[in-house]
Amino acid sequence: MEPQDFELTAPPTDGISGLAFNPSTGGGDFLAVSSWDQQIRIYEVQPSGNTVPKAAYSHEGPALCVTWNKDGTKIVSGGGDKAVRMMDMNTGQSTQVAAHDEPVKTVKFLDQGQDILATGSWDKTIKYWDLRQSRSVGTLQLPERVYSMDAVGDLLVAATADRNIALVNLQNPTVIFKQVISPLKWQTRVVSCFIDSKGYAIGSIEGRVGIQYIDPADEAKSFSFKCHRDEQKNIHAVNNISFHPTYGTFSTAGSDGTWSTWDKDSKQRLKSFANKGGPISTTAFNGNGTIFAYAVSYDWTKGYKFATPNQPQRVFLHATRDEDVKPKARR
Secondary structure, X not given: OOOOOEEOOOOOOOOEEEEEEOOOOOOOEEEEEEEOOOEEXXXXXXXXXXXXXEEEEEOOOOEEEEEEOOOXXXXXXXXXXXXXXXXXXXXXXXXXXXXXXXXXXXXXXXXXXXXXXEEEEOOOEEEEEEOOOOEEEEEEEOOOOEEEEEEEOOEEEEEEHHHEEEEEEOXXXXXXXXXXXXXXXXXXXXXXXXXXXXXXXXXXXXOEEXXXXXXXXXXXXXEEEEOOEOXXXXXXXXXXXXXXXXXXXXXXXXXXXXXXXXXXXXXXXXXXXXXXXXXXXXXXXOOOOOEEEEEEOOOOOOOHHHOOOOOOOEEEEEEOOHHHHOOOOOO
16 A cells, blocks of 8 residues: 655645655755745754745736756746746845746746746746856847746746747857757646756646657657546646656646656556645655655636635655666566
């Protein structure tokens, strides 16, 4: 029998938009949660699995995304208020550090420096910020609104409206080095980079994931597969894809209330987990991949009509087992 997952205490009061663990620096696990209730909440995750609320700060609109800097001392978030805010974990103070002309959908610290931040917005730009100087150091114009973004090493991938995918070499961050149309036929929900930066995974509203390689020599290895579909032929959105930080395997989570782990190299599902009773809106592995967090929360895939005000917002912590996340030998 599966061990019980631990539930987060004092969760958000509205839809959960983002989960982010601090980097693995040996100082324990902390989880940041962004929510449509305008709050960013930070929790300490104890070795027992219990969680303790540690800090919180607010946006002036829905909080849409959250991330940590490389040494785990700062949390950055973006919101519907068009602002990017940062909280210093040492002082507990939060300040606005950046802004866009429209809501900020995604934020990511880059490997190019300790405090170099990329922010993606519905204003059709990604902006780069040096937070030591509190100024923008570049802007990337995109064909459409940014829906999802990720970066590993020198690779940044941005997924926009109209199924555009922009690939950026961060040695030249204000230029798109390759723009492609998603291999999936329907709207993109999420994009996530391989841990070796050789490609990315993309998920759509149509219960499908694409595995895409960047190098033309590897393009033949790219493939797509169906997931998050039930026996009644209902098709559900893939809301999140998280890569295991050590093994490079990945999870998918969907509006059908299930999540699974996969090995892209052997093209196998590693493990499928039971339905959680509501859409899984977002997920994250901790810094060493021993904890997997997932949010059971309305994901807006069925629009405003199906958003019930009393729907519980829940976050669970799952202790990962090696056999569920470790790559399998190819068949």
